[in-house]
Amino acid sequence: MHDGAPDPALYDFAAYRDRPVIRWPGDKSVAVWVSPNLEYYEIDPPANPHRKSWTKPHPDVVGYSHRDHANRVGHWRMADVMSKHGFPGSVSLSIALCQHHPDVVADANARGWEFFSHGIYNTRYSYGMDEAQERAIIEDSIRTVRDATGQTIRGWLAPALTHTPRTLDLIAEYGLDYTCDLYHDDQPMPVKVKSGRLISMPYSLEVNDHYGFFIYNMSPRDYARTLIRQYQRLADEGTGTVMCIPLHSYLIGQPHRIGAFEEVLRHIAADGRAWITRAGDIATHWFAQQGQQGVPA
């Protein structure tokens, strides 16, 4: 990015109208990927001078134990529903989960899910890191996921969405293909980086379960209807967009929510217009299409 400038110069403007249509494999009109955030929040993290972690003195019992529900209960319930309907996950991973609860990571890996880095812990923020520190967490992420799963991470979602002006340049330099940190489009877009190449992978805050339940205060069924409307609109537009469903199993895996969510997966799977896939596969397909002439909308 252009550090200190009013326009961070992350990408060029490109209006949605008159773009070439993106053809997803099987001639599907919308690529749908599900992104479970598999996280570890520390009970007593050190303070970052730029952002407080827990709102209460440690231990923040509800804050911590709610997140812990994900690993003890929520993940398994959510993952079974996803597998049942043929949805792989692209995991936004707190890297230290590989050490704390390797069985959760192994389960996701065995299901054929992809992993990208969401920082070491969701209680360690990038704000204030110098370049060496930021390189350390990127290198830690690559090494730890490789050791735990055999996979090489291709993407990044900054821990708790905390960035520095150099984050995107660095992940591109390390060979990562996509960032989930930019929300300016419904299609993958090139990101300007100092070296290498990087695209923005459409993730979503708006239909993130956290936003649905705690920003918009939706009921479980309202959230499910929201996801179906989001999907229907993108499929109807037929321009080759990406729909991401970002999840936290301590939220979507609650017993009053998972049933309504299962209906969303059933709907999308039955509709036939969705390429149900992983973020890395979307990136691969997008890169492969570059240089080819798109079809005018």
Added chain:
Amino acid sequence: MTLDPAYLEYPHRQLGYDHTLYDWSPLKDRKPLAWPDGKSVAVWAVVSLEWFPIIPGDTPFRAPGHMQTAYPDYRHYTAREYGTRVGFYRLLDAFAKAGVRASVAANGAIAERYPSIIRDIVAAGHEIIAHTTDMNGTIATGLPEDAERALIAQSLDSLERVSGTRPSGWLSIARSQSWNTPRLLKEAGVAYCCDWVNDELPYAFNNGLVNIPLNHELSDRQILNVQQQSVDSYAEQILDAHDWLAAEADREGGGRLLPLHLTPYIIGLPYRMDAFEHLLADLAARPQTWFARGIDILEHFRSQQ
């Protein structure tokens, strides 16, 4: 400002948790827990019965539902008292009608101020859980250990004096504990707490204290008050949860737990009570339902360990 190098050190990055309060145990790996009579879903109603002094305390924090205006805050003082005088009796009647035995998490101050309520609870066969002293009795790290110990003892003593039974269970205000709380509760003879929401079945802390998770997301406060959804939506969500848990119990074996955390000044309002009574009737009509008190859940958990 560059971060301290220690910010990238992870002394507790290890197998299991970054604390020693309880051990790692995913629910799916545990021996199934059976409820009596082949029931698969324990429905555990927990009513918080609270007294808010009109002069609020902020040490260590102000309780949810506490006074909000400049002194004297008649509106919140009396609206909370409405719950205790009126809403709670609607709940007692609704429980009797549906055959529900519940747990009542009462402030010690309820026993001291309104002993007849305690006697009505006991006479109906409900359990009393200790819920600190009054709504100024909040707990968090920073509260001196002696003060916390005294607060726990005072709550248990007040409730025992009037009810005749020393409570086995504990619920903190806002489920907020200090680092000392699990130890102090154990030392005070408390068998279980309801503060940690990380599971859907009882489990034991390493010191022997049991936690029966009282899902805060399914509480009337969260759904009706915080998220501002309707009581009809609340009832639908509880039934959806029951459907899911019953099906999961069938599929995977072992009982499940559906906690209903209730607040008399929230659910006990006239315009919400019909829907709540319908909900209890719907739950009672389901063959999987076992209406249980915390002490019953604890007993079944312990006998199967």
